[in-house]
Every structure is written in C-alpha cells, then in structure tokens.
Amino acid sequence: MALTIVESCVNCWACLDVCPSDAIVSAEPHFLIESKNCTECEGDYADPQCASICPIEGAILNAFGDPINPKGSLTGIKPELKDDALKEIQAR
Amino acid sequence: MELNVLNADQAAASAEGCSASACGSSNDQMSHLPDSIREKVQNHPCYSEEAHHYFARMHVAVAPACNIQCHYCNRKYDCANESRPGVVSELLTPDQAVKKTKAVAANIPQMTVLGIAGPGDPLANPERTFETFRRLSAEAPDIKLCVSTNGLTLPMHVEELAKHNIDHVTITINCIDPEVGAKIYPWIYWNNRRVRGRAAAKILIQQQQKGLEMLVAKGILVKVNSVLIPGVNDEHLKVVSKIVKEKGAFLHNVMPLIAEEEHGTFYGVMGQRGPSDEELQDLQDACSGDMNMMRHCRQCRADAVGMLGEDRGSEFTLDKIETMDIDYDAAMKTRAIVHKGIEEELAEKQLKRERLAGVKVPSGPVAANKSFRPVLMAVATSGGGVINQHFGHATEFLVYEASGNGVRFIGHRKVDQYCIGNDTCGEKESALAGSIRALSGCEAVLCSKIGYEPWGLLEDAGIAPNGEYAMEPIEEAVMSVYQEMITAGKLDAESELKKAEV
Structure with a gap:
C-alpha cells in the first residue's frame, strides 16, 4: 500500500520534511513518492503526514487512487456552498 | 532588557x-x-x-x-x-x-x-x-x-x-x-x-x-x-x-x-x-x-x-x-567604508532636521491662528531623500502630511508609469488618469519636472503640480510648500469653514 503524488503538486517541500519513512523524493516536474518506502504512516501516525500538510487539494491520492484531500476540503468550503460563500465574501 | x-x-x-x-x-x-x-x-x-x-x-x-x-x-x-x-x-x-x-x-x-x-x-x-x-x-x-x-x-x-x-x-x-x-x-x-x-x-x-x-x-x-x-x-x-x-x-x-x-x-x-x-x-x-x-x-x-x-x-x-568570484574579506572593507559614509550623511540630515524643527509656521497676522488644517502632498523621488524624479517616471509617490506640527510620512501610492519615453503609447492617457486617481486626497505633487499635459489635468483635479523644489530634501520642501499655501491664504477659507461647523 502506498500513496501517490500527482501533477497538481507545486513542489513546496512540505511533505518531504514530514515523511517519517523518507519515501518522498524531490523531482521534476513534481515530487514523487517511492512506493516501496511508503507505509502510509501506519504505525507512526494516525494520519499520513504528507496528506496532512499538503496545501493542494487533490495532489495526493490514496492506494485506491482517490484524493485524500478532495475539492473543498482545504478551503473549508464545500463545492455546494460556494455560491453562498462568494456572496458573503464579495459583500465585505 | x-x-x-x-x-x-x-x-x-x-x-x-x-x-x-x-x-x-x-x-x-x-x-x-x-x-x-x-x-x-x-x-x-x-x-x-x-x-x-x-x-x-x-x-x-x-x-x-x-x-x-x-x-x-x-x-x-x-x-x-x-x-x-x-x-x-x-x-x-x-x-x-x-x-x-x-x-x-x-x-x-x-x-x-x-x-x-x-x-x-x-x-x-x-x-x-x-x-x-x-x-x-x-x-x-x-x-x-x-x-x-x-x-x-x-x-x-x-x-x-x-x-x-x-x-x-x-x-x-x-x-x-x-x-x-x-x-x-x-x-x-x-x-x-x-x-x-x-x-x-x-x-x-x-x-x-x-x-x-x-x-x-x-x-x-x-x-x-x-x-x-x-x-x-x-x-x-x-x-x-x-x-x-x-x-x-x-x-x-x-x-x-x-x-x-x-x-x-x-x-x-x-x-x-x-x-x-x-x-x-x-x-x-x-x-x-x-x-x-x-x-x-x-x-x-x-x-x-x-x-x-x-x-x-x-x-x-x-x-x-x-561565475562571480567573490573575495568577501576585501568586500567587507569596502562595505565598511560605504556604511560609514551613509551613516555620516544620515547624521548630517538629523542635525538639519533638528534645525528645521525650530522653524515654525509663518509669523505675521496669520500665525496667530494656529489651526491650519493639515495638507497631504505627494512626492516623486527615486531615493536619497530628495525630490529627484520626473512626474511621468514615477512608479510610486510618497505621501507626506504637512501641519502645524511639522511634516510626517504617511505612506506610498503605487501608480502605473504612464511615460516611458514613447509618446505613441496608446495607453498613455488612461495611465495618466490612473496616476491622478492614485493621488486623491493630495493637494500638491512635488517632482523634479512635469509635462504640460499632466500639469493641466492635475490642476483640474485640484492637485497643484510643483517642480520648484527639484533636488531639494523632501521634508524641507513639503514644509515650504505648506508655508506658501498658508501665506497665499489657500488654507484660510477651509479653516473658516471648519470654524463655522464647530
């Protein structure tokens, strides 16, 4: 089992510093997870560390290929509530 | 500590x-x-x-x-x-x-x-x-x-x-x-x-x-x-x-x-x-x-x-x-000399400022009335603490407030440069209008030089263009312009109005 980084990664280094297994490598065009080293942080932490600090929604996938941080999960605004949020923010 | x-x-x-x-x-x-x-x-x-x-x-x-x-x-x-x-x-x-x-x-x-x-x-x-x-x-x-x-x-x-x-x-x-x-x-x-x-x-x-x-x-x-x-x-x-x-x-x-x-x-x-x-x-x-x-x-x-x-x-x-080969020990010696020169210049400016602090708003009949309102002025400078920039070359203006208490720095206003030496630029006019908008609230703009066209537009916007203090220290110039405004009675009507409101 291993996580994957996809092309929306912005190479910010945050995940590399917090990975307990040294599974992340800095690469171009984006960082990569070496699947043989990735433990999904099992035994080290409750949550996978890379996905806990990654600032980009959808940039890290779980072993099933699903985004660990889906759309709206990091801005705090669910897609269905976006119109309300827009109205509120633009009224400021 | x-x-x-x-x-x-x-x-x-x-x-x-x-x-x-x-x-x-x-x-x-x-x-x-x-x-x-x-x-x-x-x-x-x-x-x-x-x-x-x-x-x-x-x-x-x-x-x-x-x-x-x-x-x-x-x-x-x-x-x-x-x-x-x-x-x-x-x-x-x-x-x-x-x-x-x-x-x-x-x-x-x-x-x-x-x-x-x-x-x-x-x-x-x-x-x-x-x-x-x-x-x-x-x-x-x-x-x-x-x-x-x-x-x-x-x-x-x-x-x-x-x-x-x-x-x-x-x-x-x-x-x-x-x-x-x-x-x-x-x-x-x-x-x-x-x-x-x-x-x-x-x-x-x-x-x-x-x-x-x-x-x-x-x-x-x-x-x-x-x-x-x-x-x-x-x-x-x-x-x-x-x-x-x-x-x-x-x-x-x-x-x-x-x-x-x-x-x-x-x-x-x-x-x-x-x-x-x-x-x-x-x-x-x-x-x-x-x-x-x-x-x-x-x-x-x-x-x-x-x-x-x-x-x-x-x-x-x-x-x-x-490709640069840096001898840092040598550089440190040069740096020390440069820093010392700047510090001396700053000390000199400080002395000048203390002298200036002694200068009060004008004497004569108007001086009795100390409640002249503060005035905002914009300054075009490329550094060094002096007015040394052409109005059209300024990418930002420093805003100063002159009042009976002296001159204080308020902030800077960014503008798009409207003049880059090419008169055929089609966006010239709108950029100039933008510059003037960025100066809203200011009553004068001090610069080394200014073109004929912006001069007129600034005056229309109620901002007095002023190129008379080119290469002079900013604070002194701002205070001089303030004093000129007082002497010319430009702040009288306002202060009368204010009094009436009170």
Missing part, C-alpha cells in the same frame, strides 16, 4: 506642547526609540523610513514549506513577474543562499540586511533556515540577519534564533480572536495532524502570542505584520495593535491585502476586495495612537534584492553568481 518603549512614545505624544526632539522629526518613526534599539534599526531599510532610502536588503528563498494556509496566499510560489510576498523565481539551497548573499553584499555594498521570508514559513523549514543563518553569521559577520514567521512553531525556535545573533523577528499576526482567525486560516499542521477552522486559529494565535512574549523576554526586537482584510479584521486590528504593543513589539506594520483573481489565492478567486488607500491610512492612524506604525513597507517578494521597492534579483540568478 526593557523593550516596552511604546508607552514612552505615548507619554511623549500626550505631553503638552511640542519639543523639538519629539515633534519636529515626527517623520522619523525611530525618533522615540531608546538609543539601544535605534542603534539596531537605524541601518535596517525595513524598519526605518529614512534608512530605506540609503540601505538595501535582500531575501533568500530557502524556505519553501509551510505549516499553515492563509487565504491570501497561493502555495504555487514560482512566478517571475509578480511582486508580492510569498513569490520567488528560484529556490535556493543554504549553500547557494550563502553564495548569493556574499555576491550581493560585494556588489551592492549598501546591503545591510539578509532576511529569510519564505516563500513558505522559514520556521517550518528549520534545517534550511538555520543552516543558512549559521553559515552567514560565521562567514559574513557584517550582515544583519532577520526572519519573518507565521509564528506557529516560533516558541520552540526562540532559543535557536537567539544563538544566531538574529536581533529582529517579524511575526505576521492578523488576529487574536479565533472567530476572526477562522475566516483567514482554513487549516494548520499541528502535532502531526491537520487542524481546521476555529480550533486551528486558536492554536496559531496562542503560539504567536507566546512566541512574541518569549522573544521580547530574550531581548530580540519584534515587528508585527498584519494584513488588513476589509470586512474580516479591519476593526479587529485596532485591538491587535494594542495587545502586541503591550507585549513589547516595537513596530506594527499594517499592510493592505493583495487579492487578484490571477494570483489564484482563495481571496483572489472569491472576490475578496483589498482596502483603499484611505481605508489603510485611516486604520494606520487609528493604531498609531497606540504604537509606532510602519508606513513604508513595499510588500516585497521572498527573493527580493536591492533597495526597498526595487528588485535587482535578475542580476544575481544562480547561473550568474556561479
């Missing part, structure tokens, strides 16, 4: 009358500081409005990672053409950063300060940040080091910061109320988990305040940066200012939110507006009753090089510094 100097400032401000030292040099925001602090900041371009005309600074981008998300920041930091915090062209390793710093220091001898400001949070990259500081304190001891942080991990790094002779730290504090914080910070990374919303903001605020207290206890100077976000923390920042002052921050820098859709930030995309020049100035004025406010911040990139407001980063790219 006693750092609670802001109370002393308040005492001076509330004292009756106006002694030369407290008031005449009110444009010098450092004047109220005790000597021990003033010594530390007098050649720091980011802390002293005056020093920024003479000394240069640079940031090295060794800190890409961040441990929080701010709604005004887009973590996609790689951009060559934007000028705002959090943006850089190329990341550096500590080794490259040391090389670059020495290359800049040798080529721009007036560079006094090296800061690490991102593009992420320097203290979320402790190894890269402290390796850079360690090596620079050993290899380039004549450079001041400073760092800016969001404060989340600040308490655990205070010891290490103190070791590296870093005597200035900037903390960005946008709120002290978690309710407000939840609208600015969607999440933080804390104790190996992502924490969201109000709970996240609460932890961040606690860590920032604790870090501030610890730094002050260690005798490290703390500047607080706040981003003014209309409708989110505008009123709240007045409380923030009061509290950080009480805890010992020596300077508060309220900066306008930068939020454009093309920057891809949450606020940019969602259409959150930034404050107007007037809103920013009003808030800075409201806070200044409580503390020393910084008004000359240019919100520079995390890899900026040169004088404040300019960026010479392209002269020092990695491939270029690779």
